[in-house]
Amino acid sequence: MRLEKCWFCSSTVYPGHGIQFVRNDAKIFRFCRSKCHKNFKMKRNPRKVKWTKAYRRLHGKDMTQDATFEFERKRNRPERYDRNLTENTLKAIKTIDKVRSRREETHLKNRMKGKAAKERREAKKEHDQQIHMVVAPGALAKDTSTKTAKVTVKVQHELSENRMEE
Amino acid sequence: MATNSASNCFRAGRSLLRGLSNVSSGMLRSQQETPCNSFLAQQIRTFIQMRSNLKVVDNSGAKRVMCIQALKGKKGARLGDTIVASVKEAQPGGKVKKGQVVYGVVVRAAMQKGRCDGSEVKFDDNAVVLVNKQGEPIGTRVFGPVPHELRKKKHVKILSLAQHIA
Numbered sequence: 001m002r003l004e005k006c007w008f009c010s011s012t013v014y015p016g017h018g019i020q021f022v023r024n025d026a027k028i029f030r031f032c033r034s035k036c037h038k039n040f041k042m043k044r045n046p047r048k049v050k051w052t053k054a055y056r057r058l059h060g061k062d063m064t065q066d067a068t069f070e071f072e073r074k075r076n077r078p079e080r081y082d083r084n085l086t087e088n089t090l091k092a093i094k095t096i097d098k099v100r101s102r103r104e105e106t107h108l109k110n111r112m113k114g115k116a117a118k119e120r121r122e123a124k125k126e127h128d129q130q131i132h133m134v135v136a137p138g139a140l141a142k143d144t145s146t147k148t149a150k151v152t153v154k155v156q157h158e159l160s161e162n163r164m165e166e
Numbered sequence: 167m168a169t170n171s172a173s174n175c176f177r178a179g180r181s182l183l184r185g186l187s188n189v190s191s192g193m194l195r196s197q198q199e200t201p202c203n204s205f206l207a208q209q210i211r212t213f214i215q216m217r218s219n220l221k222v223v224d225n226s227g228a229k230r231v232m233c234i235q236a237l238k239g240k241k242g243a244r245l246g247d248t249i250v251a252s253v254k255e256a257q258p259g260g261k262v263k264k265g266q267v268v269y270g271v272v273v274r275a276a277m278q279k280g281r282c283d284g285s286e287v288k289f290d291d292n293a294v295v296l297v298n299k300q301g302e303p304i305g306t307r308v309f310g311p312v313p314h315e316l317r318k319k320k321h322v323k324i325l326s327l328a329q330h331i332a
Contacts, residue, residue, distance in 0.1 A: 016284030022274075024290045026311035026330035 008036035008046050010053035063107040068100040211277040211288070213242025214249060220294040223273065224305030224327075227260010228253045228296060231270060245279040245287070246319045247272050248301075251294065261304055262296065268304075270294035271321055273312040273328075287313060287332070295324050303327065 004013045007029045019037050021029045031037040039049065046052040056062040071092075079085075214220065218233040231251035236243035243249045249270050256264045274289035281287055289311070296304045303324055311330040316322075325331060 013285075019278060019286040019288065020332075022287065022289050022311050022313075022332040024274075024310055026332060028332055 004030050006030060006032035006036050008032075008040055008049075008052060010046075060111070063104050066100065066103055068096055068103065071096055211275075213239075213244060213277060214247075214272055214275060214292060215242035218242075218292065219254070220249075220251065220270070220272070220292045222270070222296060223293045223309045224295045224303060225260075225307045226262050226296045226303075226305035228256045228262045228268070230255040231268065231294060231296075234267070243272050244277060245272055245275040245289075245313060246315045246321075248297070249294065268296050269299060269301075270296050271301075271316070271319070271324060273308070273316065273324065274310065279313075279315070281315070289313075289332075297321075297324075 001015055003015075005011070006013050006018070008031060011032050013030050013032045018030060018032045019034070020031070021037075021040070023029065029040065031040060039046075046054040047058055049055060053062070057064050213236070214233055215236065216233055220231050220233060222228040222231055230253075232254050233243070233249045233251050235250040237248045237250065239247065249272060251268055251270050253262050253264050253266045253268060256262055256266075262268055271294065272292070273295050274291055274293040276289060276292055278286040278288035293310065295308055295312075298304060301321065306327070308324055308327040309329065311332040312324060312328040314325070314331050316325050
């Protein structure tokens, strides 16, 4: 049993899932779901579609170079079953996963480092440019010239009620 | 009188022109829409049925055959099924002649077929390998990829002749 990668979004294709398309030159395109298959049929480039792994890797959104990726590799030689080895592997999977998630977290943190400062800078710029639009809260209360006197309007309730009865 | 008729003519001509311009704009719009809808307009692939044209991917001498009967199933033949076909195009000096009625195994089908694990497989085109009544291939070579499902259908000879197995 082998867990393949989707050609379009690079997610894992579990057995029994998705569709595979075999081109006449015997290249196999595996897709994890119909979404990826349809995007392929529309001749979209996965490097230009924002939700794919290829795009995120290309644009520095995700961690690309890490030692933890080396463990996940295609091996064509079948391994002879060894109980101890299997046990160790299963233990290692958890550890490696923990390490990778931690590193991904730090990568994200590094990527977002300048974000708060940048946002503050932009807000300050906008504030400086648009300050003339802001009116102090006390200014409206003082300025009575624009205010108009209240006009009371008589509303005829009785007439409408009579009509309803009819 | 003359001026009146002339003005009438003019009006008619203008209305005609307007009609033409409307038509042309409509055509333009339809042309613009087609590339967006190209994936929607993509042909839905179906069974190999009577009058389906198939490519012959062996060296039996036939180039194109037309299905005249699917030997299994009500709707038609799918990947791995056997069909009866008539040779429509053949190379001179081959083992089969034009107009001959032959048996063939569908080795590639554009319609997807479910695999034993629940995933699906589909190919670029509809292709067939000619066999005799006993199911032995007429040619001695098979071109392009063939699916491993043929083993289940007892066509091991075709699998061993094939270049690629998908």
